[in-house]
Structures are given as C-alpha cells and as structure tokens.
Amino acid sequence: DDAIVSRFQEYLRINTVQPNPEYYKAVDFIISQAKPLSLESQTIEFVKGKPLLLLKWVGSDPTLPAFLLNSHTDVVPFEDSKWTHHPLQAHMDHHGDIYARGSQDMKCVGMQYLEAIRKLQASGFKPLRSVYLSFVPDEEIGGHDGAEKFAESQLFKSLNIAIVLDEGLPSPTESYRVFYGERSPWWLVIKAKGPPGHGAKLYDNSAMENLLKSIESIRRFRASQFDLLKAGGIAEGDVVSVNMAFLKAGTPSPTGFVMNLQPSEAEAGFDIRVPPSVDAEALERRLVEEWAPAARNMSFEFKQKLTGKQFLTAADDSNPWWGLLENAVKEAGGRTSKPEIFPASTDARYFRKAGVPAFGFSPISNTPSLLHDHNEYLGKAEYLKGIEVYVSIIKAYASYESKSGSRDEL
Ligand SMILES: CSCC[C@H](NC=O)C(=O)O
Ligand SMILES: [Zn+2]
Numbered sequence: 001d002d003a004i005v006s007r008f009q010e011y012l013r014i015n016t017v018q019p020n021p022e023y024y025k026a027v028d029f030i031i032s033q034a035k036p037l038s039l040e041s042q043t044i045e046f047v048k049g050k051p052l053l054l055l056k057w058v059g060s061d062p063t064l065p066a067f068l069l070n071s072h073t074d075v076v077p078f079e080d081s082k083w084t085h086h087p088l089q090a091h092m093d094h095h096g097d098i099y100a101r102g103s104q105d106m107k108c109v110g111m112q113y114l115e116a117i118r119k120l121q122a123s124g125f126k127p128l129r130s131v132y133l134s135f136v137p138d139e140e141i142g143g144h145d146g147a148e149k150f151a152e153s154q155l156f157k158s159l160n161i162a163i164v165l166d167e168g169l170p171s172p173t174e175s176y177r178v179f180y181g182e183r184s185p186w187w188l189v190i191k192a193k194g195p196p197g198h199g200a201k202l203y204d205n206s207a208m209e210n211l212l213k214s215i216e217s218i219r220r221f222r223a224s225q226f227d228l229l230k231a232g233g234i235a236e237g238d239v240v241s242v243n244m245a246f247l248k249a250g251t252p253s254p255t256g257f258v259m260n261l262q263p264s265e266a267e268a269g270f271d272i273r274v275p276p277s278v279d280a281e282a283l284e285r286r287l288v289e290e291w292a293p294a295a296r297n298m299s300f301e302f303k304q305k306l307t308g309k310q311f312l313t314a315a316d317d318s319n320p321w322w323g324l325l326e327n328a329v330k331e332a333g334g335r336t337s338k339p340e341i342f343p344a345s346t347d348a349r350y351f352r353k354a355g356v357p358a359f360g361f362s363p364i365s366n367t368p369s370l371l372h373d374h375n376e377y378l379g380k381a382e383y384l385k386g387i388e389v390y391v392s393i394i395k396a397y398a399s400y401e402s403k404s405g406s407r408d409e410l
C-alpha cells in the first residue's frame with residue numbers, strides 16, 4: 001500500500017497547473033508506470049505541446065468493441081498561501097489525508113485506473129475486450145485541444161469504443177455519485193454602450209445604467225433558480241446556475257478610476273450552466289430580449305458554449321454498461337446513488353457528442369467535494385478502496401461478452 005500511495009503522490013507533485021502545465025513530465029511519468037504492465041502506448045499531439053497519451057491493454061477478442069477510461073492530466077491553479085500544506089507537495093497528514101491539487105480532480109482516477117490494471121494482471125486476469133486509457137490535456141480550459149479533438153478524430157472512431165468512463169464528483173455520503181449527462185456551459189459576456197458624460201449629470205441610457213438593468217434582470221433569474229434548489233426536491237444539475245465571473249468598466253487613472261466621468265462602455269461576464277431538461281432556446285431568447293437587448297445598446301458574446309443538443313447516456317436496463325457498473329461497484333462493497341446530471345462540465349460531453357455513451361464516476365465516498373477549492377485532499381483509505389472498485393469495474397467490462405454496443409440517445 002505504501003508503494004501505491006507513493007506513486008499517487010509522485011503524480012500529484014508534477015506541476016500540471018493551468019495555464020502552463022508541464023504535460024510532458026506527466027506523460028513521461030505515466031509511461032514509466034505503464035511499462036511494467038506491457039501496455040501499448042502512443043502519444044498524440046492534436047495540438048503542439050499538448051500531448052494526449054493513449055494506452056491499450058489488448059483484449060483476446062478483437063471483434064468486441066473496447067472501452068475507454070479517460071482522465072485529464074491538467075489541474076486548476078491554487079492560492080498556495082491559503083492551503084494548510086503546499087498543493088504540489090502531496091503531503092499526507094496523520095489521518096492519512098493527502099493534500100494536493102488534483103487529489104480529487106482527477107489525478108486520483110488516472111492513477112487508480114493503472115493501479116487496478118496492475119492488480120488485475122497480478123491476479124492473472126486476461127481481458128476479453130481491449131481496455132484503452134487516455135490521459136488528456138486541457139480539460140480545465142475547455143478540452144478543445146484535448147478530448148474534443150480526440151473524440152472527433154478518425155483515430156477515436158477506429159478504436160471502436162462502446163463505453164467511456166470519465167470523472168465524477170466525491171460524495172459526502174457512503175454511496176458513490178454517478179453522472180449520465182451534464183449541464184451545458186455558457187460563458188457569457190454582455191456589453192453595454194452609452195454616451196459618456198459628466199459624473200454629476202443625471203441622464204438615461206449610460207453604459208453603466210444599461211448594464212445594471214441587465215444585471216438586475218439576470219440576478220432575478222438567478223434567485224428564481226436558486227429558490228427552486230433551496231426548496232428541495234430538485235438536484236443541483238437540474239436547475240440553471242448563474243454566477244457573475246467579472247465586471248469590467250470605468251476609466252483607469254493613476255490612483256484607481258476617474259470618478260467624475262460616466263464611461264461609454266461596460267461589460268460583465270457570467271458562468272451559466274444549462275441543464276438538458278431546460279429549453280435552451282427559450283433561455284437564449286431571454287438573453288436577447290432581456291439581458292442584452294440591442295434596443296438598450298447591448299450586445300453579447302459566448303466565450304464557451306457547447307453547440308448542438310445535449311446527449312444523455314441511458315442509466316437503466318436499456319444500457320448493459322449501466323447494470324455492469326452498478327453491479328461491479330456492489331461487488332467491490334460499494335453503492336451507487338441515483339444517476340445525476342453533472343453540474344459542471346467534463347470531457348465526457350465530447351465522447352457523448354461523438355455518439356459513445358459515457359458515465360462520470362470518481363470512486364470517492366465520505367469525502368467533501370473540494371474540486372477547485374483550497375485544501376483539496378483525498379484520504380489514503382478512500383484512494384485504495386477506489387482502486388478495488390476499478391478492479392471490479394474493469395473486470396466486469398473487460399469480461400462482458402455481448403457484441404451489442406449501445407448508442408447515446410437524447
Ligand atoms: C466549460 S469548459 C471548463 C470545464 C470545467 N471543468 C471542470 O471544472 C468547468 O468549468 O466545468
Ligand atoms: Zn476534472
């Protein structure tokens with residue numbers, strides 16, 4: 001167990017922090033881990049300097065579709081002064097909790113896949129289907145140069161993947177969370193224009209006034225969604241979330257901002273997440289009519305938006321991979337809770353869009369969700385238990401004999 005934990009810590013110590021991740025260090029490390037497992041390996045640069053590592057454990061029946069275990073190698077930035085232990089040190093405290101950026105999101109999962117394969121090989125297990133592992137770059141900044149290009153590639157098609165597993169979220173309770181779809185990310189910037197003027201003058205249609213009207217309207221909508229959530233009976237992934245990311249306006253001066261000049265431009269940015277169950281067209285109409293109406297001298301732009309429809313992976317008897325997953329977790333002594341819509345975004349959306357079903361799953365129970373937060377940590381025991389869960393899942397998936405795949409549906 002000590003060696004297993006040390007290998008996890010070693011991966012966590014590699015600086016793959018956005019916006020300057022040392023991708024090749026991570027890839028070299030994973031390759032060194034894969035060597036003793038005799039996995040086939042290829043490194044693909046869809047974009048220069050952003051390697052995607054693809055590993056393959058060859059199954060004995062090449063006529064069966066394979067499955068893919070995906071993880072991203074990058075992590076989000078941190079404010080190290082706000083952490084109890086430095087986020088790149090992967091310090092394990094006396095409770096056995098390992099503190100590091102990526103300990104939950106999602107270097108844990110990437111290493112657990114490999115450790116599970118190591119254990120299966122040691123036990124003499126031979127896969128019937130091929131198992132692919134992808135270690136992809138750039139998930140945290142949208143995945144466009146990583147999983148998106150991969151999922152759209154000829155290479156991906158040629159792998160004949162029937163099901164993808166990707167990241168989920170830690171569960172504060174005993175049962176693991178599983179995700180079968182995601183909210184669609186809308187990173188929205190609204191801009192207002194208006195005549196400038198003296199700071200002492202009251203007049204209509206200034207950029208600031210125009211922007212504030214929109215912000216008030218957006219806040220009312222946010223409150224209505226938050227109220228639904230607070231009232232209970234509805235999950236996080238089933239309401240629209242709206243949060244202001246930035247406000248930008250004013251005329252800079254050496255001491256701050258000019259105080260007696262009403263600026264001619266002002267803008268605000270919002271992180272909005274739209275559930276598949278919500279009428280996105282109606283929401284976009286609201287945006288055009290109420291949040292950024294041209295009549296009020298406003299315009300808008302999306303910095304990020306998933307185009308097209310949102311695909312859902314069946315999490316019922318119609319999808320054999322669902323039952324296999326549920327059962328495998330059970331056999332490992334765990335439990336899955338009711339499948340949910342992922343509240344944020346993961347690379348799984350690109351695989352689903354390519355027509356391949358995908359589940360979001362991180363085997364982390366009894367742990368607060370600290371993704372992107374200070375003091376992200378994972379307990380050693382939870383990490384080790386997660387490896388056993390993957391042993392069980394990989395065994396079940398790799399042994400599944402049926403030729404039938406399953407395609408995604410809306
Ligand atoms: C919308 S692209 C950014 C992806 C990112 N994923 C995880 O946190 C997220 O903010 O959901
Ligand atoms: Zn992640």
Ligand SMILES: [Zn+2]
Pocket residue numbers: 076105140371372
């Ligand atoms: Zn993340």
